[in-house]
Amino acid sequence: MNLDFEPERFRRLLAQASEQVLSLHASLPRSRVTHASSPRTVAEPFLGILPETGMEPEAVIQDFIPFIFEHSTLNLSPRFFAYIMSGGSQVGVLADLLCAGLNVNSAKWHLASAAAEVERTAVRWLGEFIGYRSGPGGALVSGGSEANLYGLRVARDVHAPDVREQGLAGSRPLTLYASEETHSCITKSVEMLGLGSSHLRKVPVHADFRVDVDRLEQAVRRDANAGLKPFCIVGNAGTVNTGAVDDLEALADVAERHGLWFHVDGAYGAAAARVEGVRGRFKGLERADSVALDPHKWLQVPFEAGCALIRDWDGLRRAFTYSAAYLQARSDSEERWDWMGHTFQLSRAFRALKVWMQLQVYGSGKLRAVIADNLQLMQQLGAEVDAACDFERLAPVSLSILCFRYVPSVGRRWDEASLxxxxxxxxxxxxxxxxFFLTGTRLRGRTALRACLVNHRTTAAETHGLLAHLRSVGEELAASWEGGA
Structure with missing residues (x-):
């Protein structure tokens, strides 16, 4: 039974769906960033039983899509300062439409030959964009968590080559090292790889929230002397809490001295590695054995789009190449690039199209200009906080994350717990x-407001507006304060 519509009806449906997207984008300047509905209200339209006959697609688009748009947090908005989530791009909207229309599985060359070559180019361009290297190994994945998992998987297999067949039971415990500010996905990866979270050494940081390299190296030596097997150092190229960039050059030196794998989590910050004004902070990134990068963050690609960059292709092949009779390639396989031999997935969306189109349409210069603009806006916002009598900055503005808090300047005296x-x-x-939407975090035991900017639509009007809004709401809350009641 053919499920396709007649061409003219399909054209009208595409136009109807496009109008919903156009309306959403046109309303961004005035739309709420978050919605105020209860979970019950949001769930109610979707509680029906599985339909037997279904409904017309025109009705689905008309009746459900506006509700879904209205009850979604708009990270597209220029007033979104919460998680490290970009606003995406309209080029990405077009790419996702084209990708869905083609509907290829990019895992095997003979199923998606053009997709395979587009992804190879996208990976190469991403490596060049961050100044990592020309022609690195790599693969596009769902996001930073998966990209970090890939890097650590290859590192494990390089330093414990028997583990794939023999498991970890008979080997010396593998240990790895990262700052206490490192993203939680590193812990998840360690657990998924069977290494055990107790063998992840979380090293203290300095006042600027960068890892204490001396204490990290001391931990490496201590574990080696205790009969453990240090194998990997994880450096941060932009932490999620404060945007801190570790001393990557010093970490690369430690890894080299001890023969360890050097992995860099650059999911957020690595895209800024060749941007004037901050590029010096990323010195040493080019020495990494693997790097995690998220195009769906600062490169404004719509979700999902992560990238695992590996120093060479051999590491990925050794980690992910398996054979199965029904997947055997033809005799010209050496000329065919099968992604199934470089990734975990055998079913892979053509996510490379939106990454490639983003770079092809905008070029590296315009994308770096977006990043530079975000950096400047947050530096200016940090300066406004420093100049204010009712706000206090709690961490350096290393990239585009500002951590601060509201401290009422008049009225009662506020202790730390009340603040x-x-x-x-x-x-x-x-x-x-x-x-406006921003999130919070905890820094050195204190509650912080955390504003993060990775959005090409945001201007100084929104950053100024954010501070004014926080001041207005803060004064209102402080005036009515009764011990937090």
């Missing part, structure tokens, strides 16, 4: 009102 409660309430109230 923590007040700032937590301020975050909740901002999300409830929906004009």
């Amino acid at each position: 923590d409660m007040l700032n937590a309430r301020l975050l909740e109230e901002c999300e409830r009102r929906g004009q």
